[in-house]
Amino acid sequence: NAGVTQTPKFRILKIGQSMTLQCAQDMNHNYMYWYRQDPGMGLKLIYYSVGAGITDKGEVPNGYNVSRSTTEDFPLRLELAAPSQTSVYFCASSYSTAGIEQFFGPGTRLTVL
Amino acid sequence: KNEVEQSPQNLTAQEGEFITINCSYSVGISALHWLQQHPGGGIVSLFMLSSGKKKHGRLIATINIQEKHSSLHITASHPRDSAVYICAVASNFGNEKLTFGTGTRLTIIP
Numbered sequence: 001n002a003g004v005t006q007t008p009k010f011r012i013l014k015i016g017q018s019m020t021l022q023c024a025q026d027m028n029h030n031y032m033y034w035y036r037q038d039p040g041m042g043l044k045l046i047y048y049s050v051g052a053g054i055t056d057k058g059e060v061p062n063g064y065n066v067s068r069s070t071t072e073d074f075p076l077r078l079e080l081a082a083p084s085q086t087s088v089y090f091c092a093s094s095y096s097t098a099g100i101e102q103f104f105g106p107g108t109r110l111t112v113l
Numbered sequence: 114k115n116e117v118e119q120s121p122q123n124l125t126a127q128e129g130e131f132i133t134i135n136c137s138y139s140v141g142i143s144a145l146h147w148l149q150q151h152p153g154g155g156i157v158s159l160f161m162l163s164s165g166k167k168k169h170g171r172l173i174a175t176i177n178i179q180e181k182h183s184s185l186h187i188t189a190s191h192p193r194d195s196a197v198y199i200c201a202v203a204s205n206f207g208n209e210k211l212t213f214g215t216g217t218r219l220t221i222i223p
Binding site: 040041042043044045048058059088090092097100101102103104106107109 | 143146148199201212216
């Protein structure tokens with residue numbers, strides 16, 4: 001099993017550009033999460049999904065959108081990138097709720113200039 | 114005040130030393146997680162616990178629910194233990210979400 005995969009690993013965007021961060025898991029997990037990690041800060045939840053077709057906002061959703069058309073995939077869309085979105089983005093999945101172990105992808109380092 | 118506080122923020126120790134990292138939280142929880150983030154950036158789950166103590170190899174995690182406190186111990190520390198250790202809690206309410214501490218950066222010197 002590949003676990004949780006993320007693409008790309010690195011990306012540089014110009015202000016105002018858009019992009020999609022891809023996340024996929026092959027563990028048949030219902031729950032998937034997107035986090036951002038800023039220097040000196042704890043991971044912050046952007047969006048999460050409890051199953052295909054169901055998504056909900058986390059702590060810092062502004063400037064992002066998600067969709068969950070399949071159990072496996074949970075892409076994160078950045079519209080009109082801003083320097084404040086410079087961060088490392090992690091996707092994670094778990095079989096059930098946050099009380100259960102989460103499996104993390106390798107992360108995407110995004111810089112907005 | 115953050116919901117999850119870790120101490121110390123940074124810790125440097127000699128190889129072989131016994132390491133303790135602390136985590137305090139302010140909300141009722143259903144579970145507490147300890148995670149490890151290596152210099153390459155990847156994050157792996159070490160423990161998930163809701164009471165008592167768990168041990169895996171040289172790592173031991175304990176939690177005191179009444180005091181809202183957890184500790185992560187590393188025995189016979191090794192340079193490969195150098196990483197950031199992150200505490201995260203799943204609250205009793207809306208437990209689909211984790212709240213993370215800012216991490217403890219551990220450096221073990223040979």
